[in-house]
Amino acid sequence: MLGLDAMGGWNYCDDAPFIHLELDHVYASLKEKAGQGYFEELVERYILKNNHKSVVVMYPEAGLTAKREKAFADRLQKKKGSMSEEELVRIMSDMEALEAYQDSPDSPESIARIPLLNREDLKKDIQPYINELQIVQGTKLLTHPVYTNGIAYVRLMFDTAQVPQELFPYIGLLRACMGYMDNTKHSYSDLFHETNLVSGGISPVTNIYTHADDFNKATVTFELKGKMMYEDIEAAATLMEEILLDTVYSDTKRLYEIIAEGKSRLQSQLSGAGHTVAAMRAMSYFSRVAAINEVMNGISLYYFLEELERDFEARKYDIAENLAELCHIIFRKENFMSDITAEEAGITKWARVLPGLAEKLYTGPVRTGSFEPEVVKRNEGFMTSGQVQYVCSAGNFFKKGYEYTGAFKVLKVIMGYEYLWNQVRVKGGAYGCMCAFGKTGDSYFVSYRDPNLERTLKVYEDAAEAIAAFRADERTMTQYVIGAVSDMDTPMTPATLGIYSLGGFMTGKTEAEVQLERKQVLNCTPADIRALADHIRAFMSEGAVCVVGNAEKINHAKDVFDNIRQMF
Numbered sequence: 001m002l003g004l005d006a007m008g009g010w011n012y013c014d015d016a017p018f019i020h021l022e023l024d025h026v027y028a029s030l031k032e033k034a035g036q037g038y039f040e041e042l043v044e045r046y047i048l049k050n051n052h053k054s055v056v057v058m059y060p061e062a063g064l065t066a067k068r069e070k071a072f073a074d075r076l077q078k079k080k081g082s083m084s085e086e087e088l089v090r091i092m093s094d095m096e097a098l099e100a101y102q103d104s105p106d107s108p109e110s111i112a113r114i115p116l117l118n119r120e121d122l123k124k125d126i127q128p129y130i131n132e133l134q135i136v137q138g139t140k141l142l143t144h145p146v147y148t149n150g151i152a153y154v155r156l157m158f159d160t161a162q163v164p165q166e167l168f169p170y171i172g173l174l175r176a177c178m179g180y181m182d183n184t185k186h187s188y189s190d191l192f193h194e195t196n197l198v199s200g201g202i203s204p205v206t207n208i209y210t211h212a213d214d215f216n217k218a219t220v221t222f223e224l225k226g227k228m229m230y231e232d233i234e235a236a237a238t239l240m241e242e243i244l245l246d247t248v249y250s251d252t253k254r255l256y257e258i259i260a261e262g263k264s265r266l267q268s269q270l271s272g273a274g275h276t277v278a279a280m281r282a283m284s285y286f287s288r289v290a291a292i293n294e295v296m297n298g299i300s301l302y303y304f305l306e307e308l309e310r311d312f313e314a315r316k317y318d319i320a321e322n323l324a325e326l327c328h329i330i331f332r333k334e335n336f337m338s339d340i341t342a343e344e345a346g347i348t349k350w351a352r353v354l355p356g357l358a359e360k361l362y363t364g365p366v367r368t369g370s371f372e373p374e375v376v377k378r379n380e381g382f383m384t385s386g387q388v389q390y391v392c393s394a395g396n397f398f399k400k401g402y403e404y405t406g407a408f409k410v411l412k413v414i415m416g417y418e419y420l421w422n423q424v425r426v427k428g429g430a431y432g433c434m435c436a437f438g439k440t441g442d443s444y445f446v447s448y449r450d451p452n453l454e455r456t457l458k459v460y461e462d463a464a465e466a467i468a469a470f471r472a473d474e475r476t477m478t479q480y481v482i483g484a485v486s487d488m489d490t491p492m493t494p495a496t497l498g499i500y501s502l503g504g505f506m507t508g509k510t511e512a513e514v515q516l517e518r519k520q521v522l523n524c525t526p527a528d529i530r531a532l533a534d535h536i537r538a539f540m541s542e543g544a545v546c547v548v549g550n551a552e553k554i555n556h557a558k559d560v561f562d563n564i565r566q567m568f
Contacts (some may be wrong), residue, residue, distance in 0.1 A: 127500070158330045163326065173262065178247060179204065212508040212509040216289075285542075381546075388431075389452070390448060400538035419467075
């Protein structure tokens with residue numbers, strides 16, 4: 001992003017590449033104007049007294065997509081019937097020429113014109129973790145002391161291992177409620193304004209840290225993260241404490257609004273980012289960790305919120321009580337640690353406020369338990385009103401006896417620019433196609449806004465054979481390695497460096513393991529890629545399929561699925 005920002009000045013002035021990155025004076029000016037009615041004037045002029053508007057009313061029509069597709073097919077058939085034999089032969093010839101062009105690689109002469117780094121030019125060493133663990137009056141504080149220009153990035157982290165089975169699905173709802181309901185000191189609207197005055201945002205998140213030495217184990221955390229200037233640390237910590245411990249869940253009117261809004265938001269996500277949803281759901285058929293993630297973030301959460309909304313009147317007091325009980329189970333000192341990315345001054349200031357916050361965490365007796373997700377292969381088709389599909393095949397190669405290697409990072413680049421790109425996007429007409437190969441063995445192929453379904457699944461099935469036949473000269477292989485390294489070496493902000501280091505600490509993945517993976521990427525050969533064909537066959541043998549998309553296409557491919565369900 002910094003490179004893109006720099007180009008705005010660099011394109012037009014060779015000696016001003018940093019002009020759009022030097023923003024401190026802009027923010028200083030805005031801070032000064034904030035006390036002079038500057039923003040109020042903008043709101044009044046461009047929002048409150050803006051007389052320009054458009055009103056668009058849209059009415060859904062069941063079966064409209066199928067009706068349009070049939071009308072289009074009828075027009076094509078009519079057009080074909082009016083064409084001469086010579087015209088039909090010419091069209092077929094043009095189609096064959098197009099397919100031949102799509103399958104033809106660029107000429108060596110054209111490729112040679114592109115400047116290219118050598119592998120020797122690539123950085124050999126990883127970014128080391130920056131982790132320093134302190135114990136502050138009995139509370140773990142993981143610090144990442146780096147230059148942050150006076151900003152502290154903090155996290156309050158709570159292990160959810162003691163949450164009982166029946167309450168675990170409420171974690172996703174609790175995350176949606178925090179900061180958006182009244183507490184005993186502020187209404188949620190006042191809290192919103194106070195938060196913006198003293199911080200760059202305070203928000204709840206959930207994370208899953210898979211253990212590096214046992215992929216079936218994971219630490220599931222509920223976290224409250226925030227960023228603030230050092231001088232605002234005390235005020236921001238007070239607001240974080242309020243959000244955690246003083247939220248009032250008994251306001252059932254507001255609770256219903258949050259449930260309905262959360263369901264609507266997830267519905268939008270399922271429609272617009274169906275590839276992510278399909279991949280998460282498909283992996284939950286065989287992966288315990290993926291199944292936990294799916295309950296907190298995926299289709300399971302959507303159906304849970306849909307059920308709560310439908311039965312709200314009968315269950316509203318139970319829902320409020322369950323959320324309050326969940327808070328008492330999670331937000332306890334024995335579950336707690338904190339994390340901060342800042343310079344020494346910020347760390348010192350945070351360490352001073354941390355004990356007071358820790359001492360206020362819940363201590364009373366609570367019921368405890370543990371959550372074990374249902375890991376069952378379902379092979380589902382989720383029908384929506386959309387015209388396109390998100391098609392996923394997933395599986396795990398580690399469970400079949402195959403190890404992860406850094407060569408998978410290179411394979412991901414190859415698949416994204418060659419096999420999947422050509423077969424799913426160029427020839428198949430999908431808007432995008434992705435793949436992932438996890439260190440745990442969890443892997444998938446998925447398409448984005450795809451007009452096809454069965455054709456795409458066949459492309460996935462043939463992937464192993466394409467990989468087994470992979471050939472590339474040294475120049476081409478170096479291009480793929482550079483692509484993999486560029487993904488690994490995305491510039492880190494102080495915040496992302498802290499997240500990277502926290503991930504290493506929580507998972508137990510050592511720097512030596514990260515360094516080995518990098519070495520495997522840098523030394524990757526075509527033979528290493530071909531050797532991954534068996535890994536692909538292994539994960540594809542799982543036969544896990546999930547599709548989100550057009551009802552007609554899903555019903556046409558009904559033999560692929562064990563379950564077909566209308567999503568919305």
